[in-house]
Amino acid sequence: MNKIISFIVPSFNCEKFISKCLDSFLNIKVLDKIEVVVVNDGSSDRTEEIALGYQTRYPDSFKVVSQQNKGHGGAINTGTKSACGKYLKPIDADDWVVTENLPAFIKALERCQSDVVLTHHHTIDMSTGEKLKWMTYPEEFYREYTLSEIMDNWKSFDRSLTFHGICYRTDFYKQNTLELSEHIFYEDHEFATIPCCLAKSITPFDMFIYQYRVGDLEQSVSDLNQLKRLSHTEAVLMRFIKEQAITDRATDKSGAKRYYEQKAQGLLLSYFTTAALVDSDKKRGRQNALRLMNIFREKMPGAAAIAEGQFKIFMYLNKLRISKKTYKRILSTRIYNKLRHNHSFS
Numbered sequence: 001m002n003k004i005i006s007f008i009v010p011s012f013n014c015e016k017f018i019s020k021c022l023d024s025f026l027n028i029k030v031l032d033k034i035e036v037v038v039v040n041d042g043s044s045d046r047t048e049e050i051a052l053g054y055q056t057r058y059p060d061s062f063k064v065v066s067q068q069n070k071g072h073g074g075a076i077n078t079g080t081k082s083a084c085g086k087y088l089k090p091i092d093a094d095d096w097v098v099t100e101n102l103p104a105f106i107k108a109l110e111r112c113q114s115d116v117v118l119t120h121h122h123t124i125d126m127s128t129g130e131k132l133k134w135m136t137y138p139e140e141f142y143r144e145y146t147l148s149e150i151m152d153n154w155k156s157f158d159r160s161l162t163f164h165g166i167c168y169r170t171d172f173y174k175q176n177t178l179e180l181s182e183h184i185f186y187e188d189h190e191f192a193t194i195p196c197c198l199a200k201s202i203t204p205f206d207m208f209i210y211q212y213r214v215g216d217l218e219q220s221v222s223d224l225n226q227l228k229r230l231s232h233t234e235a236v237l238m239r240f241i242k243e244q245a246i247t248d249r250a251t252d253k254s255g256a257k258r259y260y261e262q263k264a265q266g267l268l269l270s271y272f273t274t275a276a277l278v279d280s281d282k283k284r285g286r287q288n289a290l291r292l293m294n295i296f297r298e299k300m301p302g303a304a305a306i307a308e309g310q311f312k313i314f315m316y317l318n319k320l321r322i323s324k325k326t327y328k329r330i331l332s333t334r335i336y337n338k339l340r341h342n343h344s345f346s
Helices: 018-023 049-058 071-082 099-112 147-152 170-176 187-192 223-228 230-249 253-279 284-301 301-319 323-331 335-337
Strands: 006-012 034-041 062-067 087-090 116-124 133-136 165-168 202-214
Touching: 006 018, 006 049, 006 071, 006 099, 018 034, 018 049, 034 049, 034 071, 049 062, 062 071, 071 087, 071 170, 071 187, 087 170, 099 116, 099 202, 147 253, 165 170, 187 230, 187 253, 223 253, 223 284, 230 253, 230 284, 253 284, 253 301, 253 323, 284 301
Parallel strands: 006 034, 006 087, 034 062, 116 202
Antiparallel strands: 087 165, 116 133, 116 165
């Protein structure tokens, strides 16, 4: 039977988590319509052995591809080449999907022809148990939107226009993507930005699929690791500058350019947060943020203009020696979110 979706599972030394991830695909109602491509990215633990066990038990649904280590982006690139489903979606090996929602997801994908599909996702903090909802709020689910329509209502869509919320039609992705950067972290921003800016049609589904594990100090998204890998964030931002002309290929050029710049400034603000608020050397952090902002003012002025107000706030907070923890506490207040017209995560 033709596969409706290929889930790509980039896996590096994930023996503690991968069984939970792969078990979550085992919904007997739709298992024959699912392809799970596990890319063993040079693991030195039992990751490959565990994944091969699933391939042995479910040979029509699980496929293991092993390679020398190329990093998260390189593993997704390899998995994409093997994907044969109508749609594709990466799921990290330490995360999982909502098993009981797979039949509805598959049914909706069978009817859909959009370049991009959006779904809700949860973040689950493994240290506190806190579970937050990341959702879209469109006027109507299961209908196609253009990028211009989405940019006109950005806060109704932005929380699912991420690595965890995006699902691409496979032929669209293969025709329009550039290979993701290898051997660096945070290239998932490339995945959610570069192909998506060329989409002619985007459809939001009203369902949760991705379950994103957070709260682990070893994760790339932890404050200390983001500081340690600040050069990785900068490398992705430099690629955004390098590849920005890709928006000229879009049918909806205005929507594509607005989307590309909005996503670039989102990562730019993440860089500012780490440099200005996490780095204990406040002067160094301030200088790094200013240096990068000046590059964007010259090379991608549209993204810099969107970020300008927030950049000034970060510089002020840096001089006051405000920590990221305090900043996040401010962001979570009701009055702030009301002023920003943000939807609740609860």
